[in-house]
Amino acid sequence: MTDAPHLLIAWHSRTGGSEALADAAARGAATARLIAADAVTPADLHAAAGYLFVGPENLAALSGAMKEMFDRCYYPCLGRLEGRPYATIICAGSDGANAQRQLDRIATGWRLKRVADPVIVNTAAQTPEAICASKTIPAARLAEARDLGAALAEGLASGIF
Numbered sequence: 001m002t003d004a005p006h007l008l009i010a011w012h013s014r015t016g017g018s019e020a021l022a023d024a025a026a027r028g029a030a031t032a033r034l035i036a037a038d039a040v041t042p043a044d045l046h047a048a049a050g051y052l053f054v055g056p057e058n059l060a061a062l063s064g065a066m067k068e069m070f071d072r073c074y075y076p077c078l079g080r081l082e083g084r085p086y087a088t089i090i091c092a093g094s095d096g097a098n099a100q101r102q103l104d105r106i107a108t109g110w111r112l113k114r115v116a117d118p119v120i121v122n123t124a125a126q127t128p129e130a131i132c133a134s135k136t137i138p139a140a141r142l143a144e145a146r147d148l149g150a151a152l153a154e155g156l157a158s159g160i161f
Contacts, residue, residue: 005049005156009149012037012055012065017091017123017135022054024142025089025149032153037069042076049156050085051112052149057092057099070106082111085161087152089119089145093131096120115161116148 007029011022026034029052035044037055045051055066086107090096100118107114121141125131137145155161 006047007032007050007052007149007153007156008040008044008048009034009052009054010037010040010044010066010069011035011053012063012069013091014056014058014063015131015133015135017121017137018054018056018089020135020137020142021089021091021121021145022052024137024145025052025054025152028146028149028151029153031157032149037065040069040073042073045073045077046080048084050115050152050161052087052089052152053103053107054089054145055091055099055103057090057094057096060094060098062090062099062102067102074106074109077110084112085115085152085155086112087114087116087119087148089121089148091121091123091135091137093123093125096122113161115155116151119144119148 013019026032056063090099
C-alpha cells in the first residue's frame with residue numbers, strides 16, 4: 001500500500017451478500033483496505049481517509065458484528081475522525097431503513113460526512129430458509145457497489161472529500 005489516502009471498507013456478512021458487495025466495492029477502489037468488522041481496530045479507522053461500511057440488516061437492525069465494531073472503536077475514535085467522508089451499503093431482507101438509520105447515527109456521533117446516497121440491496125429474504133440461505137447479489141447491484149468503491153477512492157485520491 002502507498003502513502004496515498006486510502007478508503008477503509010469495513011464489512012460483516014453472515015450469508016455472503018454483504019461480503020460480495022464489500023468485495024465488489026474493493027475491486028472498484030484499488031487502494032482500499034478491506035477488513036472484516038471483527039478485525040477492525042481504532043488504528044485502522046485512524047489511518048483511513050474515508051470509510052465504506054457494508055453490513056447486513058438483521059432483525060430490522062444493524063448486524064450485531066457491525067454494531068460491536070462500532071461499540072469497540074467508538075470512544076477511541078471519538079474526536080479524531082471529524083469531517084472524514086463515509087458511505088454505506090446495507091444488504092437487507094426487507095427495507096434496511098432501520099439498519100441504515102442506526103449506522104448514520106453512529107457516523108453522526110463521529111462527525112463523519114456522508115458523501116454518497118445510502119445503498120440498500122434488498123434480497124427479499126422473508127422465510128427462515130431464505131433468510132439463512134447464502135445470498136447471490138445481482139450483477140447490477142455488484143456493479144453499483146464497485147462503482148461506489150471507485151468513486152470513493154477517486155474522491156479521496158483527488159482531494160474532493
